[in-house]
Amino acid sequence: LIVAEKLVKTYSSGDLEVKAIRGVDFVIEPASFVSFIGPSGSGKSTLLNMIGCLDPPTEGQLKVVGQDVTGLSRQDAARFRGEHIGFVFQDFNLIPVLTVFENVEYPLQMVQSWPKDERMKRVQEMLDAVGMGDQGHKYPSQISGGQKQRVAVARALVTNAKLVLADEPTANLDRETATMVIELMKKMRDEFKTTFVFSTHDPRIVDNVEITFELEDGILKRHEMAKGG
């Protein structure tokens, strides 16, 4: 589903030049449940942003869901993302002027075009699934950190995208709520063959994935097949 060859990402602004990803190769099969792991600053979010077509590679080749995304224009990248990818951002990225319900509804209404009654049903279903079913009327500023994180998760899963990229989706969650979120994602992978790619430090996620790709200073150290993966 995802093929990366010699991927490089360099951030430049003024005299600042940071080689965040310095030559990375990997293949991720459909319906995988995998994670990038590594120290803070090692390049996990940068890599996820490239796979999710949010940020173009500086060098190298990247195929996602069969499509070469390396040279996509901003507009084509946005359309591609809307059709194929669900993304949980490390800082949640909720829209402050929309309610929790409207935030989760957004991809169904403004990006895809689901009819209203189907949207209402689907949004409520996802909010219930992350334990936020009675909070739909609130605004992001009126909910806790872990509640924001769960709304971000619900939004990433709502379109039933083929590929879900989740950047630290359980960082702000207690054990029970984290388990609820991980179980929900496993269920979607089993039922719909959704591919899940995580970036995380959370051992609770690492214990549940089949493969971990270890990043350090922008390069992949090794691939580890989890036992019983």
Add this chain to the structure above:
Amino acid sequence: LIVAEKLVKTYSSGDLEVKAIRGVDFVIEPASFVSFIGPSGSGKSTLLNMIGCLDPPTEGQLKVVGQDVTGLSRQDAARFRGEHIGFVFQDFNLIPVLTVFENVEYPLQMVQSWPKDERMKRVQEMLDAVGMGDQGHKYPSQISGGQKQRVAVARALVTNAKLVLADEPTANLDRETATMVIELMKKMRDEFKTTFVFSTHDPRIVDNVEITFELEDGILKRHEMAKGG
């Protein structure tokens, strides 16, 4: 150092009324290393915000560092915070238009009034201590999630405040960096008798504190003295 009696916090806006903290009592001694724990949405951040004089209680009494803070005006609360409290926010709350260095320098320059050469030395020392010593020139938008978190920690510790409140300070950190941050805080408690009050789900912090206060639905379930405190 901290005495809370029958503390209540109710958020009201329009017809929305949320009893986030519903009657909480506790005492925290000076130089303690303690944590509030509990499920997402249980009221941890709300409680920390009251102790940190960021948000007034709706009912009850609260004494911090010997001062009754229950009825403080916004201005007096701000001055009191600046003199006595360091706060690590769950969402970091860095100032986007200031560099990393300037963000950490802010409490020393704009809140307290340290002379320039002492500020420069102290800021660099704190950045080095959280592993961000070479990142001072960057802006918050140019660093990773865990790097932002560490800058927020450095800023909370820079004034050598008597009381440090840290809301999920390790949520975005890998094991080594989290250990670095926890060790730094323990060292400050041993050396300067700083009181540390955490709100967290992270077992790495819970393993290191002497007392955990467990919150659920806005009330305290129990106090647990950790073995070997």
